[in-house]
Amino acid sequence: MELQAELTGHLERVWCVSWNKAGNLLASCSGDKTIRIWGKEGNNWVCKTILTDSHNRTIRRVAWSPCGQFLASASFDATTCIWDRRSGEFECTATLEGHENEVKSVTWAPSGNFLATCSRDKSVWVWDVDQEDDDFQCAGVLTSHSEDVKNIRWHPEKEVLASCSYDNSLRLFHEDDDDWISFAKLEGHESTVWDFAFNKTGNRIASCSDDKSIKIWQEYLPGNDEGIATPEGVSKWKCVCTLSGHHQRAVYSIDWCHLTGMIATACGDDAVRIFLEDGTALDQRNEPSFYPINIKHQAHREDVNCVSWNPTEAGLLASCGDDGSIKLWKVPTN
Template identity: 25%
Template structure:
């Protein structure tokens, strides 16, 4: 089935709770949302009202969390991190079910459950894949003769029979996940010229002559540093476990590295996230671009469809998660409703932007979001809609909004009402403890005392990055790209800024 209708994405909600890059987003079958971040946390959300679940946040990783993924039934969440750990969590209680680790203890970049829920596979900077038994909590096998670079992408076929993996070198390899073979079944060195970033299988399968002698054709998508999304066919002869990969079509449109791609649950849509700050939705049958989703102010790292394909979540280096409602242009016309108006606007009034609100309307708005205790202060200080939109963290404190949670709620509600991502610089650049984010080491998330620059262009605390190198890790902890030199250059300018920050007592 092909959908030729162009789609419309409207911003439904923005989550601004994470204090570092949002690296991964995932929906459960019942539309709960998981978000994983460089702030070492994973958070769980109820998408019916976007409240954070009681089990959230999940805290257990020591470094960046790179990936999160739900089990097929949504009862378990898997996360993996730069700390080299793959953790399985009970979604309801938030407790750890089990923790896995590659023998090398190097960063784990990606993890995926098998569709039958029996296994989970993980890819690491140690250039290997590991297949784990979820119930027995044991390592089934390690695919050691694997890639010659970090494994950054992996996925199971819809029948859980095979695994495909991709590396930062750009190659794709297919492995047996069912019959016990440990060697690679087939590979291509021409996946993506500059490196693969992600892969995902469509749920659609074509079966010819079912049984052990049958032939099955799968469809999967990959993304890469060459700015492309590619769609492939994989044909497997089950009688001899022979597998052939063939390139089907290429989706062109992104203007930068495509960090992630994923199919909708019905296989009729394909989404991709890019450093060009957009998410694009494609028709996977013909490669037609159906929608360009714009809103993030920095690289988009990940995206995910809800189980009914009506919601699309995106995560970004701007620390935000945005949830978009996906509709066709025809549905938008049929179901059109006037935009939200000011709190006291009458039905006959024309729709008004938040910037045009009076101070009294701002006061009523505060009452609507359950912060009525600040209403009189805002009104007496003539905080109208324009002033509200230009509010900073310092201004809110001066107005008597001392509680950090209340200040964050005001900023979140402003963004939701505006229906666009306008985050105050003073808020977006602060960590959860009030320290400017650029002063924190990206590995330890602690204030740096001796900041140094590595070849990847990132600044780290010297002891943290030196410890990383001393463990034999030769790739960037931020990008997984190989570090050609281990030279560390003191970042004296940043050190002076940090010292000034400490001396000023801010």
């Protein structure tokens, strides 16, 4: 794992890094209440824009819309801001309110028709999106979790939303008769589930936890060959692999590369680790095996908070940490 660039400028810890779909812009957010947009000029990565004055507390998460023209930011001030760059400059055109406490994450559906937010108030909100009119209407308030909801992500191909929580579980939601409902609960972690990621096709989830482990969950569709029951014709998710003994502290972030199949983790032990599936396992579907292929100790001087794979350049990984820096790594792909 080779360091390609170190991006500095944030004045406090950096919580999140997020690539746009084209992979040519990276957004970061920080405890300094700012968002920075990074891009390449020649061979160097530089800060293109600094977005300020939208939030009055820590910005915890940023997420690009699928079209790349909008950026959403989630803050501890209990709001989510929508930034529109269709005019060529980023402009905050909407502020979403409703959560009672810190908004921990925000994510766009693959279609761009929905946005979701989650909060310390234990709820997940789904918003209908009308991008032309900058209109966001609450379509559902989901209260399935019993504790702080740490992160949310959409299925890569379907309008299925997933969440993870301080209550040690993950949940899956879909729309049913104009109402959003939870159709699956994934239990197995012994402590807070900090993050998770779908694989490329969305039939697997990798989750990471305060219990220092990674779990791989497999989806079983109705009529599956294994004979696993799917009550009411709804998919069943089961844990098929647990990776433990690799991390020394809580695992805060995980991302599954859709180009290479590599899984990256960010840990409280200041390291970034890369895992890959063993393609020689006898039963790759029901008993897969994953192994570490790369580890960067002291990737950051303090906790690593987030890792994110570039969606178009194989092996390019962004990380950020409590040390206030963002780093770009090149991970060998063979």
